[in-house]
Amino acid sequence: LAKTTQPISMDSYEGQEVNITCSHNNIATNDYITWYQQFPSQGPRFIIQGYKTKVTNEVASLFIPADRKSSTLSLPRVSLSDTAVYYCLVGDNDYKLSFGAGTTVTVRA
């Protein structure tokens, strides 16, 4: 599994846009980039996945530059309920699904 690096924590205020960048310099050709969200006392849940360029769904957008060595998760107009831990995962050619420490996003009123 390609190693990923993301910030430990980020603070924001309601209504702002939050951007979390994940570095994955060793990403392989077949690897997708997947982000999960974990609320306190719950298991992680899938929020978005992409391979290149930009992906958008009802929850977030994912921006992937041409070299694919990093990706940015964008959460538009966050609310208090977006306070969570966000995990970036890349690839899985050996069946392992390994999560790092993630990024703790705290949204304040």
Add this chain to the structure above:
Amino acid sequence: NAGVTQTPKFQVLKTGQSMTLQCAQDMNHNSMYWYRQDPGMGLRLIYYSASEGTTDKGEVPNGYNVSRLNKREFSLRLESAAPSQTSVYFCASMDFALGVSDTEAFFGQGTRLTVV
């Protein structure tokens, strides 16, 4: 469609006791996983099962054993519980295909285990 179901949701053990955490999924997924999450920490992979009949160690396997009973069920056993195993345990499943990483994992609600 219940997804991934873990039992029990809460458990208190005394040091040295044994117990089995149960996990079942109804999505016909081939891969299943067990994680532990300590307070304020990320998820650490204990064991995983790529497919029925196979199991492999993850990052922190010591003190645990697993059984992939069938395609639906993947259990985690603590033979002699220790206070260091106090944690929240999550089970997950995914329909993984080798060489293709465009699938998503589904998680259970967790088992909160305290060893005193």
